[in-house]
Amino acid sequence: MTRSADHFVILGGGTAGWMAAACLSxxxxxxxxxxKRVTLVESAEIAPIGVGEATIPSIQDMLRYLNIDEADFVSATDATYKLGIRFRDWRVAGSDFFHGFGELGPTIENLPLFQHWLSEKIAGRPVPPLEALSMSAQLALNNRFAKPKQDGNSPLFMAGYAYHFDAAKVATYLRDYAEAKGVKRIEGHVAEVALAVDGSVNSLRLTDGRDITGDFFxxxxxxxxxxxxxxxxxxxxxxxxxLPCDRAVALPSQSIAxxxxxxxxxxxDAGxxxxxxxxxxxxxxxxxxxxFCDAAQAEQTLRGALESQPLAEPRQIHFTPGRRREAWVKNCLSLGLASGFLEPLESTSIHLIFANLFRFFDHFPRDIDSAVLRQTYNDRSVREIEEIRDFLxxxxxxxxxxxxxxxxxxxxMDIPDSLGAKLEAFRTQGKILADYYDLFKPxxxxxxxxxxxFTPKAPDPLADLVPGDFSRRVLQNVTQGIRQAALAAPPHEASLAALLRRPLSPV
Ligand SMILES: Cc1cc2nc3c(=O)[nH]c(=O)nc-3n(C[C@H](O)[C@H](O)[C@H](O)COP(=O)(O)OP(=O)(O)OC[C@H]3O[C@@H](n4cnc5c(N)ncnc54)[C@H](O)[C@@H]3O)c2cc1C
Known part of the structure; x- marks a missing residue:
């Protein structure tokens, strides 16, 4: 007999819970x-974690899927645009580099332009900084913003963007969306999970005695x-x-222009x-x-790093990096922090919620007990989180x-073999081993x-097949085009104000 998933019960009303509710609706x-029915149970006694403010470009897939208007979302969630991440003091004290979204130059002769740049660098010829090849980095470092254009004649086609936002406001936004579509919300504290004889989940028992039954949890x-x-x-x-970081202390401060x-x-010193x-x-x-650091020292370091007046008391958060061995077991799928956590250095957790929801949709079972779908889902989600782990x-x-x-x-420290292989391929011959389904591209x-x-001993052999004069000319034209396009773009605040059709609140 097949068991179909008609009634979904979501436990938790943080970013993961409401994202799941919105997408399922x-x-x-x-x-x-x-x-079909969707019910979400959340406790008033346990606040959502509330951090989770930086995203990566895949967040736009969620907005598109939900048909959410960007201006409405940005306005409701206090959002700003994000073009990438600036890393300070990571290689050594005083170093500064940028990981921009999007491409590092176009592809020429089957090879990304950065490989030709690398080949020049290895040969000892002068090259601009790598960031000069990133449209997003050039916009960001000039405090400007423009959306990527599909037009291949503009260097903006190589850009990418995401958002910074207020996590609590995002949860509220998604809750309004989901409830308007028919998701039922129950406020209650789950005291016990009742299992059926076959070990699958039967119901969630609340402290007030209510029993929330469902087909899939x-x-x-x-x-x-x-x-x-x-x-x-x-x-x-x-x-x-x-990934030895296992704590965070968070403290908002006043906005500055x-x-x-x-x-x-x-x-x-310790993170x-x-x-x-x-x-x-x-x-x-x-x-x-x-x-390597206690809570008091951490708070002192954070206070020392603030550039403006704090707006609240600092909040300490404990976590363990890692993953759930099986994220989908019987009739229960775990999402968000319940399924695993990687520290937020590359802002990947909210992406994983959405990516795993979509992976679940791809494996949506006619029969809840179908082991093959569950197994494939679990294998694929492990592959994704392990690749992100290696990158971190x-x-x-x-x-x-x-x-x-x-x-x-x-x-x-010892590193995973999977990362060791990637490093060897890069260091010996400039190869970047990334599969098409990996989140982080070359x-x-x-x-x-x-x-x-890190500079490889030898360049990617395909770079040898392109005449040096040609690739040098392309490099020069591309970096020049990127720089011009960046300086022609409006300031970030002006782009936000144009999107919102109102001035930003004064900062
Ligand atoms: C320090 C830090 C910084 C982060 N920064 C980023 C970032 O920049 N970008 C990013 O993508 N991600 C980031 N994350 C991760 C991100 O915060 C989470 O992935 C996201 O908030 C999802 O959380 P969640 O919904 O899984 O859990 P939570 O927010 O913890 O929600 C849990 C929910 O379960 C409910 N609940 C728990 N127990 C019960 C019970 N017994 N009965 C009823 N309800 C119950 C609670 O009421 C709550 O609603 C960060 C995480 C940390 C720790």
Whole structure:
């Protein structure tokens, strides 16, 4: 007998819960009279984590899927544009590089332009900084913003963008969307998860005695993984030996002009601080390793990094980096923090919520008990998070810093074999091993390799097949075009004001 998923019950009303509710409502309620139902249960006693303010360009896929108007979203969520991440003091104290969204130059003769740039660099010929090949970086570093254009004649086709936003306002926005489409919200605290005889989830028992039954459960209960771990026993694979940061302290501060269209991350003695400009405040935080720094020291470091008056008391957050061994077990899918967490250095968690929801839609079962769909989903989601994990580890391991116990640990630690293989391919022959389904494309890996001072022994062999004069001319034209387009773009604030059709609140 097949068991179909007609009634979805989501546990948790943070970013993951409401994103799941909004996307499920869009998927399931298209046909009038659909037998499908979605119920979301959230506790008033446990606040959502509330951080999660920086995104990557895939966030636009969600807005498109939900048919959300960009101006409405940006206005309601205090959002600003984000063109990438500026890394300060990561390679050594005083170093500064940019990981911009989008491409590092066009592709010429089957090879991205940055490979020709690399070939010139290896040959000892003068080259501009790698950032000169990034449309997004040039816009960002000039505090300007323009949207990517499909027109191949404009260098803007190589740009990409995302948003910084207020996580609590995003959850409210998605809640309004989902409730308007028919999602039912129940406020209640889950005391127990009741299982059926076959071990699948039967219902969520609330402290007031109500029993919420359903066919399929989505666990968005945050780090504790109330259903997936506590009831279904799916273990958590701890990656803190590779990513030792396990705490954060967050503290918003007053906004200051100009509003930078990028996230700034600065390496510190036991981790790194973030600076995320929203329209009305700056989000600040210090992600640190408790093995090397206590809470009081972390707070002092963060306060020392603030550029404006704090707006609240600092908030300490504990986490464990890693992933759920199986994110989908029986009739329960875990999403968000319940399914795993990687520190926010490259702003990947909200992307993973959305990506995993869509992966689930691709594997949407006619029969809840179909093991093959579950298994494929689990394998594919592991592949994605492991690739992101490797990319994050590179940011630490490749640093030349040795000035504190934290940096000595992360630069000497063993790394996963998968990352070792990528590094060998790059260092020996300039190859960047990235699959088409990987989140981080070769341009991203290149930005970090170069930012950390890695230059291969030999270039990609395909670069030898293009006459040097030709690639040098293209390099010059492209960097010039990018620079001109960046300087011709309006300031970030003006772009936001144009989108919102009103002046921004004074900062
Ligand atoms: C320091 C830090 C910085 C981050 N920065 C970024 C970033 O810049 N970009 C990014 O993409 N991601 C970031 N993240 C990750 C991001 O915050 C999360 O992925 C996102 O907020 C999703 O959280 P969640 O909804 O899974 O969990 P939560 O927000 O913790 O929500 C859990 C929900 O479960 C409910 N709940 C729990 N127990 C019960 C119960 N017994 N009964 C009923 N309800 C219950 C709670 O009420 C709550 O509604 C960051 C994370 C941290 C820790």
């Amino acid at each position: 869009r998927l399931l309620f298209r046909v009038p009279g659909s037998p 989505i666990d968005c209960s945050g780090f504790k993984g109330l259903i997936i771990e506590k009831a279904l026993g799916s273990p958590f694979e701890d990656w803190s030996h590779w 100009p509003l930078q269209p990028y996230t700034q991350v600065t390496a510190r 790194w601080t973030w600076r995320i400009p929203l329209q009305s405040r700056i989000g600040n935080g210090y992600v640190y390793a408790s093995r 580890i590179l940011h630490y391991w490749a640093s030349a810093r040795r000035d504190t116990p934290f940096w000595r640990y992360v630069t000497a 341009a991203s890996w290149m930005a970090i390799y170069d930012g950390m001072g």
